[in-house]
Amino acid sequence: MATDLDGKREPRVLRIGMLGCGVVGGGLVKLLDKHRPDFLRNGFDLRLTRVAVRNADKKRDCELAGVRLTTDVMSVANAPDIDLLVEVMGGNDLAVEAGCAALARGIALVSANKAGLARSLPRFVECAQQGKAAIGFESAAAAHIPIVEVLERSLACEEITLIKGVINGSTNYILTFMERSGCEYPAALADAAAKGFTEADPRLDVEGIDAAEKLSLLALKTFGIWFHPDRIHTEGITNITGADIRLALSLDHRIKLVAAARRTPQGLSLRVHPALIHRGELLADVDSEFNAIILEGPSFNQLTFLGKGAGQLPTASAVLNDIVRLVRYPQASSLPGFQRAGAESLTLAGKDSLALCYFVRLGVTEGSDRAVLAGLRKLGLPVLSHSAVDHNGQRFLGVITDIVEESRILAMLPQAATLPGVTSAPVFIRLDKDNYRDIVEREQSAYFGASLQRQPGAGV
Ligand SMILES: NC(=O)c1ccc[n+]([C@@H]2O[C@H](COP(=O)([O-])OP(=O)(O)OC[C@H]3O[C@@H](n4cnc5c(N)ncnc54)[C@H](OP(=O)(O)O)[C@@H]3O)[C@@H](O)[C@H]2O)c1
Structure with missing residues (x-):
């Protein structure tokens, strides 16, 4: 590509069409303006030429002078005078239709729309290949x-296990708010919605979708194989109570919604669910709009990334970096991207194969903690540590177990509900720890004292 470092060459003009001009789109308009000197310095000029929105009369917090504004999404996707399409409108139908139409005719696409991409990925790949166009x-x-x-790119040939x-x-945000304010889930959800921290349909967030x-x-880029989001075992945070949060804290854990893709002997395990994370772990300290991602692999052990996972400028900035990458390296598509040998033979691991440490919460009568604990152990629940709180006029007992098959926990809970002193149906939340032995050791040290040496296979 030509550069104008000597200031003598005309910058190459790239015309951008954009679908949506809300939170992310508005941010992109501002950043395109702010970084124009950088583009020019590097020999190109990014010009926003067409924008599609739902309501063309809406007042916007960004400058759209000189841009052709329309409500006809397909007219932007099919416009002959765009070189690249940005999709920041969201949705699974029209947005996918438009993005794929642009790709199929050879127009590069930069999209922030995870729902559209994750649910229609094969179609995007097909259209990108048909039009020989790149996606970011x-x-x-x-x-x-x-x-x-x-x-x-950086880890293209890396073996990643998790x-x-x-x-x-x-x-x-909701879980942090519950922890800090002591309120229950509905009040925390209302606060998050009022501050604009949830999607227009909050179920997409709180149900883990x-x-x-x-x-x-992420699993696609890590393991080279795509699984439709509906095939991922998904649980949200709607059943988390203030008592869970208080009990978790008193057991030195915090509750987070964790998403994980792990290579296991049974196949690829893909799960999204709330999890108790020990307060010594990095993920336990990730609050509000921050995201963190941890990778593990045999040659590098662990890599951690922490940053803003939402918000106008963080998201728009990621969109802009994709645009600039595709302008500078037009072949640098993220789809289909680097192929991993053997990926197609990876299957999804069933939920039945899970064996983890668990947190179990039970409503109990005053003074019955010891009897209930004894009853749980008698049922075969390998209790490692426990705590109790009085919450909203009710007593709750929380226990953390040793590693146990999930099928066993599920079979045990109805029996636990009938123990004398138990007042409400027990519920469980998984613990997040990949080397479960570590946490067992730590819990036991906390429980029995640091001098305890665990013998392999020893019971509790
Ligand atoms: N916000 C974030 O922090 C964030 C982070 C990562 C990814 N994303 C993704 O980025 C995308 C955009 O998010 P956002 O927060 O910017 O959403 P938003 O504020 O609701 O903006 C959506 C934009 O799309 C337009 N639009 C929606 N449906 C349309 C239709 N049928 N025809 C024409 N225009 C339509 C809207 O037009 P009007 O303005 O006229 O209503 C609006 O300008 C979504 O896929 C989201 O999941 C967002």
């Missing part, structure tokens, strides 16, 4: 954490 979707995976590029993270800012869509994209 960094902002769709974890907004400002440059994880897609790292997986696509990618996991806290990748939904709204649930993170947004995180599953991001995990589908």
